[in-house]
Amino acid sequence: MAFTKKTVRDIDVEGKRVLMRVDFNVPLKDGVVTDDTRVRAAIPTIKYLKEHGAGIVLMSHLGRPKGDGPEPELSLKPVAAKLAELTGYDVKFVDDTYGDKATEAVNAVKPGDILLLENVRFDKREKKNDPEIAKKLASYGDLFVLDAFGTAHRAQGSVVGPAAYIPAVAGFLLEKEVDTLTSIFADPERPFVAIVGGSKVSSKIGVLDHLIDSCDTLIIGGGMAYTFFLAQGHTVGTSLKEEDWVDRAKEMLEKAEKKGVKVLLPIDNIVADHFGEDAQGQAVDSDNIPDDRMGMDIGPKTEQLFADAIKGAKTVFWNGPMGVFEFDQFAHGTEAVARAVAEVKANGGTSIIGGGDSVAAINKFDLAEKMSWISTGGGASMELVEGKKLPGVEALLDA
Numbered sequence: 001m002a003f004t005k006k007t008v009r010d011i012d013v014e015g016k017r018v019l020m021r022v023d024f025n026v027p028l029k030d031g032v033v034t035d036d037t038r039v040r041a042a043i044p045t046i047k048y049l050k051e052h053g054a055g056i057v058l059m060s061h062l063g064r065p066k067g068d069g070p071e072p073e074l075s076l077k078p079v080a081a082k083l084a085e086l087t088g089y090d091v092k093f094v095d096d097t098y099g100d101k102a103t104e105a106v107n108a109v110k111p112g113d114i115l116l117l118e119n120v121r122f123d124k125r126e127k128k129n130d131p132e133i134a135k136k137l138a139s140y141g142d143l144f145v146l147d148a149f150g151t152a153h154r155a156q157g158s159v160v161g162p163a164a165y166i167p168a169v170a171g172f173l174l175e176k177e178v179d180t181l182t183s184i185f186a187d188p189e190r191p192f193v194a195i196v197g198g199s200k201v202s203s204k205i206g207v208l209d210h211l212i213d214s215c216d217t218l219i220i221g222g223g224m225a226y227t228f229f230l231a232q233g234h235t236v237g238t239s240l241k242e243e244d245w246v247d248r249a250k251e252m253l254e255k256a257e258k259k260g261v262k263v264l265l266p267i268d269n270i271v272a273d274h275f276g277e278d279a280q281g282q283a284v285d286s287d288n289i290p291d292d293r294m295g296m297d298i299g300p301k302t303e304q305l306f307a308d309a310i311k312g313a314k315t316v317f318w319n320g321p322m323g324v325f326e327f328d329q330f331a332h333g334t335e336a337v338a339r340a341v342a343e344v345k346a347n348g349g350t351s352i353i354g355g356g357d358s359v360a361a362i363n364k365f366d367l368a369e370k371m372s373w374i375s376t377g378g379g380a381s382m383e384l385v386e387g388k389k390l391p392g393v394e395a396l397l398d399a
């Protein structure tokens, strides 16, 4: 399927200042980027713009700050250093986004320069898509380039806003992601197994409803599973859950049954008494989670159940780790699933992994080479599976 929007190839960027939205929402530990996939993914467009004589103003969000001012641990400063390290370019950083300091730094950007602004979400108007924010950001560039595939499903100020004021086109990453994913999802080879986990329960649970329309087997693990356990009448102790979604989860399970879609939920879990690297894990069945314990990973019986279902697939789409894989003792479930998914490509099938943390997990287990397509977007790729249009893409100029 051809990409239907203009890209950086279609415009003259020489001597122009380009405002570019990237997704530098990367995992950090102690101020160090622990997975640089999203930074690397933005480099081809940055390089192209620089080599074609543009000055570049980069912007991104990082994490989910409250939106009422700077939160030092969510500063993009370490990411500027990572981009400089990966490219060898001089990358400037300004600890401001919408104020005079940012404007001054932007005005100093000359052709070939690269400047990264501070986290766009330190101001709550970003998430509200406030026109004032959009106008301010648009004033930073002659052109707008969207290359933040991972955030293209968010109709937020820095994603869709500038397109209302300055010509807006796609970067190479956005084009490639949309092209690849839409062509795979248009007619997936069957059996099609979808695996969803992670912690962004309320922002992704609704998508499961649509996945039931297109997949043959739906595997639910990670933090997503506990809301479904509640729907099945189990208690979940102190595990991550979204009580507001329990009724919808129940309806989804009923719908899947009617449609003949197999839904696999964990049958056992590794639980702990607190959320921490030093927590002691214990395996318990899903109908037996103690009140004072939280689910941190899928258990060994579930690893086997999920792996068996995955190995028979011709297409696998996976978003969201099966547990808190950042802590080694809760990474087994995610690793077992990753190893099963890796076999799909080896057996002639197609495996797609999406999402910042899911990709970080695959890299942790050194399995990236064994996957068919590593997408930088989890939520964004899920919306493409549903056949939805991404607001960020929609706002760009038609080709």
Ligand SMILES: Nc1ncnc2c1ncn2[C@@H]1O[C@H](COP(=O)(O)OP(=O)(O)O)[C@@H](O)[C@H]1O
Pocket (backbone or CB within 6 Å): 197, 198, 199, 200, 221, 222, 223, 224, 240, 295, 296, 297, 319, 320, 321, 322, 323, 324, 325, 326, 354, 355, 356, 357, 358, 359, 377, 378, 379
């Ligand atoms: N049982 C769980 N409880 C709490 N957090 C979990 C659980 N399982 C997985 N997670 C967390 O989910 C996060 C990733 O979720 P998400 O952002 O939805 O994935 P992605 O970035 O791949 O789209 C990881 O940081 C992981 O620790």
Ligand SMILES: O=C(OP(=O)(O)O)[C@H](O)COP(=O)(O)O
Pocket (backbone or CB within 6 Å): 023, 025, 063, 064, 150, 151, 154, 200, 203, 354, 355, 356, 357, 376, 377, 378, 379, 380
């Ligand atoms: O990490 C992201 O999404 P993902 O976890 O679905 O891949 C994007 O940067 C979007 O972040 P958001 O879900 O806080 O808007």
